[in-house]
Amino acid sequence: MATRAAKSINGKAAPQALYQRIRADLEDKILSGRWPPGHRIPFEHELVETYQCSRMTVNKVLSGLAAAGIIERKRRVGSFVAKPVVQSAVLHIPDIQAEIAKRGEAYNYELLTRKRRKATKDDLDRLGMEQGCDVLVLSCRHIAKGRPFAYEERLINLDMVPPAVEIDFARVPPGTWLLGHVPWSEAEHQITATLADDDARQALALRKPAACLVVERRTWRKRKVITSVRVTYPNDLYRLTARFTPAGRG
Amino acid sequence: MATRAAKSINGKAAPQALYQRIRADLEDKILSGRWPPGHRIPFEHELVETYQCSRMTVNKVLSGLAAAGIIERKRRVGSFVAKPVVQSAVLHIPDIQAEIAKRGEAYNYELLTRKRRKATKDDLDRLGMEQGCDVLVLSCRHIAKGRPFAYEERLINLDMVPPAVEIDFARVPPGTWLLGHVPWSEAEHQITATLADDDARQALALRKPAACLVVERRTWRKRKVITSVRVTYPNDLYRLTARFTPAGRG
DNA sequence: GCGCTGATTATGTATAGACATAGAACGTCC
DNA sequence: GGACGTTCTATGTCTATACATAATCAGCGC
Numbered sequence: 001m002a003t004r005a006a007k008s009i010n011g012k013a014a015p016q017a018l019y020q021r022i023r024a025d026l027e028d029k030i031l032s033g034r035w036p037p038g039h040r041i042p043f044e045h046e047l048v049e050t051y052q053c054s055r056m057t058v059n060k061v062l063s064g065l066a067a068a069g070i071i072e073r074k075r076r077v078g079s080f081v082a083k084p085v086v087q088s089a090v091l092h093i094p095d096i097q098a099e100i101a102k103r104g105e106a107y108n109y110e111l112l113t114r115k116r117r118k119a120t121k122d123d124l125d126r127l128g129m130e131q132g133c134d135v136l137v138l139s140c141r142h143i144a145k146g147r148p149f150a151y152e153e154r155l156i157n158l159d160m161v162p163p164a165v166e167i168d169f170a171r172v173p174p175g176t177w178l179l180g181h182v183p184w185s186e187a188e189h190q191i192t193a194t195l196a197d198d199d200a201r202q203a204l205a206l207r208k209p210a211a212c213l214v215v216e217r218r219t220w221r222k223r224k225v226i227t228s229v230r231v232t233y234p235n236d237l238y239r240l241t242a243r244f245t246p247a248g249r250g
Numbered sequence: 251m252a253t254r255a256a257k258s259i260n261g262k263a264a265p266q267a268l269y270q271r272i273r274a275d276l277e278d279k280i281l282s283g284r285w286p287p288g289h290r291i292p293f294e295h296e297l298v299e300t301y302q303c304s305r306m307t308v309n310k311v312l313s314g315l316a317a318a319g320i321i322e323r324k325r326r327v328g329s330f331v332a333k334p335v336v337q338s339a340v341l342h343i344p345d346i347q348a349e350i351a352k353r354g355e356a357y358n359y360e361l362l363t364r365k366r367r368k369a370t371k372d373d374l375d376r377l378g379m380e381q382g383c384d385v386l387v388l389s390c391r392h393i394a395k396g397r398p399f400a401y402e403e404r405l406i407n408l409d410m411v412p413p414a415v416e417i418d419f420a421r422v423p424p425g426t427w428l429l430g431h432v433p434w435s436e437a438e439h440q441i442t443a444t445l446a447d448d449d450a451r452q453a454l455a456l457r458k459p460a461a462c463l464v465v466e467r468r469t470w471r472k473r474k475v476i477t478s479v480r481v482t483y484p485n486d487l488y489r490l491t492a493r494f495t496p497a498g499r500g
Numbered sequence: 501g502c503g504c505t506g507a508t509t510a511t512g513t514a515t516a517g518a519c520a521t522a523g524a525a526c527g528t529c530c
Numbered sequence: 531g532g533a534c535g536t537t538c539t540a541t542g543t544c545t546a547t548a549c550a551t552a553a554t555c556a557g558c559g560c
Contacts, residue, residue, distance in 0.1 A: 019543075043509095044510070053544075064317075075510065075511050077509095077510075079510090194461055211445050267514090268513075294540070295540085305515095306516085309543095310514095313541095324541080326539060326540050327540075327541085
């Protein structure tokens with residue numbers, strides 16, 4: 001079993017070490033959604049059978065996945081795909097609905113516009129894509145204590161998230177739905193301060209120009225963009241906090 | 251060697267598993283600064299001697315530390331304490347000087363005020379501390395291409411960083427110096443958009459009120475605050491980006 | 501039905517031994 | 531001196547085995 005070199009598992013390029021290939025294999029099953037959150041991972045002894053290696057090796061893989069928060073393990077019970085993290089401990093720009101609820105304020109949400117179209121050049125720009133795709137274009141606003149709290153403009157890549165077209169986003173905010181249903185592997189935020197543009201000013205019911213915090217986020221799965229969103233917060237209503245520890249030092 | 255239970259290494263509470271205690275022990279040596287960046291970690295076989303365990307066990311510890319970015323390992327060479335991350339891959343609010351240099355723009359820096367004092371109530375508030383301490387109070391501005399780029403107000407906890415009092419911050423920006431000389435274990439950012447206050451407006455040479463991005467950061471080592479800084483960027487000159495991947499999914 | 505007990509089982513931790521491999525150090529040859 | 535192989539060694543990976551431990555489950559007595 002110690003022979004290195006090729007021995008491809010399911011036909012993809014072999015990284016090198018056996019345990020890395022096993023890990024890549026399992027991660028792929030999970031991140032691709034084939035094994036959804038809550039799905040039971042085969043027992044260690046089954047994986048030993050599957051990959052024809054020792055238990056120590058699959059144990060190393062599973063321990064690593066658990067440490068990375070991708071799976072959860074319970075003694076005597078088994079290992080399961082972890083629920084997607086609603087809110088990364090790292091960057092606290094979560095689901096706006098949950099955010100407001102946590103503060104104990106009344107939450108309200110309104111879908112302003114919804115359009116499905118082939119991506120325009122501008123859409124592709126915002127998504128950071130080259131190739132065309134179908135997109136769902138949404139704008140909405142979030143209301144806390146009766147006051148407009150955030151204005152959200154979102155693009156969803158329908159090629160990556162076909163089910164999104166079926167969802168009634170007049171009832172459930174797109175961010176909430178996406179967080180709960182679409183696994184992602186990478187995210188990028190850009191944060192700027194600007195004076196609200198006309199759309200935003202209208203949606204936020206701002207009389208005169210005001211400083212706003214603008215958060216633009218793009219989310220990927222496997223190097224393909226899932227969604228791009230720009231959220232505009234009036235200056236006095238939002239405060240973004242990010243707290244972290246250099247990897248693993250907690 | 252398989253006897254669990256106590257067996258305290260260096261007299262601190264034993265987490266439980268041997269490899270966890272070894273890890274805690276090494277991490278402590280590193281984060282406390284006793285083993286500074288670049289310091290050579292004992293060879294695996296030496297650690298085996300020290301902790302009286304098998305090489306697999308110390309290997310697991312060292313691999314973990316390497317995965318967490320706390321140490322770097324090189325075959326045939328050894329393991330070394332990693333250089334402090336100048337710029338976390340996670341939150342990109344780095345050294346302003348380096349930032350501007352990377353853009354290839356002319357950089358200039360001016361110390362505006364410097365004061366040493368017993369922390370006032372307000373200072374303690376900004377540091378998030380209860381207990382009094384000595385602080386160094388600095389304000390300065392960063393200039394790119396001849397134009398004020400950022401206004402920085404900083405507090406340094408001199409109890410945590412005594413050498414700071416010796417440094418000539420008219421020559422080297424405090425952020426640059428601190429990043430290079432003081433290890434930290436945790437940081438928190440708060441980001442808001444506001445209209446520049448008077449101090450900031452003057453320092454940034456803004457004629458009229460303008461939307462500014464305000465980044466407040468506090469940095470800790472071992473639960474004690476090292477420094478607190480508030481940086482104000484005129485709206486059109488700065489864009490904060492944060493890119494990340496849920497732990498370990500790279 | 502209820503609560504206790506003990507068996508079962510998957511994971512958690514640790515071991516010793518083995519071979520692979522990258523890269524530094526050293527020596528050799530031209 | 532500089533371009534080469536060779537050796538040496540610390541880390542990288544893997545195995546087979548062992549025992550610990552937590553949680554579940556079945557069986558028992560009442």
